[in-house]
Amino acid sequence: MYSLVQVELYKIFKRPRTYIAFGAVAALIGIIQFGLKLDGKSYLDFMLNDLSSSLEIDGKILNGYLVCYVMLQLLLVHVPLLIALIAADMISGEANMGTLRLLLIKPYSRTTLLLAKFIAATIYTLLLLVWLAILALFGSMLLFGTDDMFLLKTSYVVLLKESDVFWRYIGAFGFAALAMTTVASLGFFLSVFAENSIGPIVATMSVIVFFTILSTLNIPIFNLIKPYLFTTHMIGWKEFFDIKVNASNEAIIGSIQNPEKIIKAALVLFLHTIGFFVATVLVFRKKDILS
Amino acid sequence: MKKCSLFVLFVFSASLAFAQDAAQLIKKVKAKLELVDNYEATGIMKTDIAFIKAPIGKIKIYFKKPNLFKIKKEGGISLLPKGGLSVNLSSLIASSNYSTIDAGLQDFGSKKLRVIKLLPNEESSDVVISTLYINEKESLIEKAVTTTKENGTYTMIMNYGAYSNYGLPDQVVFEFNTKNYKLPKGITLEFEDNSKPLSAEQVLKNKKGRVEINYKNYIVNKGIPAAIFN
Numbered sequence: 319m320y321s322l323v324q325v326e327l328y329k330i331f332k333r334p335r336t337y338i339a340f341g342a343v344a345a346l347i348g349i350i351q352f353g354l355k356l357d358g359k360s361y362l363d364f365m366l367n368d369l370s371s372s373l374e375i376d377g378k379i380l381n382g383y384l385v386c387y388v389m390l391q392l393l394l395v396h397v398p399l400l401i402a403l404i405a406a407d408m409i410s411g412e413a414n415m416g417t418l419r420l421l422l423i424k425p426y427s428r429t430t431l432l433l434a435k436f437i438a439a440t441i442y443t444l445l446l447l448v449w450l451a452i453l454a455l456f457g458s459m460l461l462f463g464t465d466d467m468f469l470l471k472t473s474y475v476v477l478l479k480e481s482d483v484f485w486r487y488i489g490a491f492g493f494a495a496l497a498m499t500t501v502a503s504l505g506f507f508l509s510v511f512a513e514n515s516i517g518p519i520v521a522t523m524s525v526i527v528f529f530t531i532l533s534t535l536n537i538p539i540f541n542l543i544k545p546y547l548f549t550t551h552m553i554g555w556k557e558f559f560d561i562k563v564n565a566s567n568e569a570i571i572g573s574i575q576n577p578e579k580i581i582k583a584a585l586v587l588f589l590h591t592i593g594f595f596v597a598t599v600l601v602f603r604k605k606d607i608l609s
Numbered sequence: 610m611k612k613c614s615l616f617v618l619f620v621f622s623a624s625l626a627f628a629q630d631a632a633q634l635i636k637k638v639k640a641k642l643e644l645v646d647n648y649e650a651t652g653i654m655k656t657d658i659a660f661i662k663a664p665i666g667k668i669k670i671y672f673k674k675p676n677l678f679k680i681k682k683e684g685g686i687s688l689l690p691k692g693g694l695s696v697n698l699s700s701l702i703a704s705s706n707y708s709t710i711d712a713g714l715q716d717f718g719s720k721k722l723r724v725i726k727l728l729p730n731e732e733s734s735d736v737v738i739s740t741l742y743i744n745e746k747e748s749l750i751e752k753a754v755t756t757t758k759e760n761g762t763y764t765m766i767m768n769y770g771a772y773s774n775y776g777l778p779d780q781v782v783f784e785f786n787t788k789n790y791k792l793p794k795g796i797t798l799e800f801e802d803n804s805k806p807l808s809a810e811q812v813l814k815n816k817k818g819r820v821e822i823n824y825k826n827y828i829v830n831k832g833i834p835a836a837i838f839n
Binding site for chain 2 (some may be wrong): 368370371372373375377378381433465468473474475476477478479480482503552560561563566567568569570571
């Protein structure tokens with residue numbers, strides 16, 4: 319199995335398109351960091367317009383932690399599209415190149431081969447997230463420094479102590495890894511049905527875009543189906559940055575407002591991942607590779 | 610007619626006497642506060658604003674005559690009510706360009722406090738009226754309600770301890786009005802937020818803010834570099 323995963327990883331990283339995702343993430347993060355470094359004050363003034371009429375806010379608000387959060391909000395919606403580029407090509411790419419039959423001649427079961435491919439796609443996904451974390455979190459910490467995290471939500475503001483932030487990012491990236499693995503498993507599943515890469519890549523992107531729009535639309539009729547869409551739960555990482563308060567409205571350091579939401583979202587994503595993978599195995603085991 | 614004139618004269622002289630008493634009392638309070646040229650103190654600040662989730666923060670407080678006042682959070686972001694200068698007592702009665710009105714005695718917990726209203730004489734002053742609740746025996750301001758043109762009404766409640774000789778409180782509770790906070794979802798990118806609309810009671814609560822500062826370790830009249838207030 320180990321050697322199979324190695325081979326699959328070699329195939330992934332041999333392809334130039336693999337590096338498109340890493341390049342795109344670096345470019346996007348670089349642009350945002352550059353913009354905020356140059357004109358972050360205007361951005362902050364705009365964000366704090368409502369608050370600063372009644373409060374004096376003092377301190378380094380635009381620090382690495384806030385910048386990383388802003389970037390994650392923007393990027394974690396689009397990173398799935400970059401993951402689809404690779405995951406949706408895992409099987410269809412082989413079919414397209416005519417190497418699928420050759421691959422299945424090997425003395426491994428179809429399930430083992432699929433598992434190796436899926437593990438390789440997951441490793442690629444995790445590496446992309448690590449890359450994102452290095453640039454967005456550590457890069458921003460280096461560029462903007464660190465301080466308390468002042469988070470502006472729609473109807474309230476959260477102030478997290480500097481010492482209470484880093485572990486939340488570890489949790490958030492861990493959760494994002496699970497969410498992105500679900501996307502990879504969807505792409506992987508769709509790639510069984512096609513003989514070329516474009517179809518499953520576009521299909522995966524379409525499903526994500528379609529479901530994300532449904533998840534974000536605040537129309538009551540869609541609220542019924544939202545809990546069943548995995549895209550609704552992909553933003554569960556944000557819950558790590560909401561803090562509980564006690565009866566005196568003092569934030570409880572080290573707490574999370576809705577840990578049960580994170581657990582539920584993680585469970586839904588995990589079940590989707592397993593579901594997509596099992597479905598892939600079931601379809602692929604019966605797939606006619608001779609035609 | 611004679612009786613009536615006498616009565617008017619009595620009322621006028623009585624109110625003049627009260628006004629003089631009030632001015633004297635303010636003078637005594639001011640004299641006590643003027644013992645302090647500068648101070649530095651550490652403290653703990655609790656912010657209780659309905660739409661802000663903030664932890665208790667350690668702060669440093671600096672004051673220098675006549676009205677330089679600064680609160681610095683130790684390595685972090687601090688939130689203070691706008692017009693935070695009013696957090697210090699000296700600035701309330703720093704000027705002598707105001708008229709005093711004695712509003713009698715009022716119960717405040719177990720104490721009876723003298724209520725004095727200060728009306729600034731200057732048209733340009735941001736303060737419209739300050740009501741001071743003064744402990745006559747100790748010459749200490751225990752409560753102050755200040756209405757401003759720009760920043761609404763503030764209430765300060767002071768508790769005194771070891772530094773009452775200098776008129777420096779151990780605890781200040783600062784209550785103020787806040788504006789409703791709401792950011793569009795398009796800015797916060799929180800499209801998933803399905804929070805229910807607030808009740809009238811919650812909306813009212815959201816408009817009140819409270820900051821509590823517990824002072825510790827005053828260092829009085831040991832000098833403070835002016836650069837701290839920049």
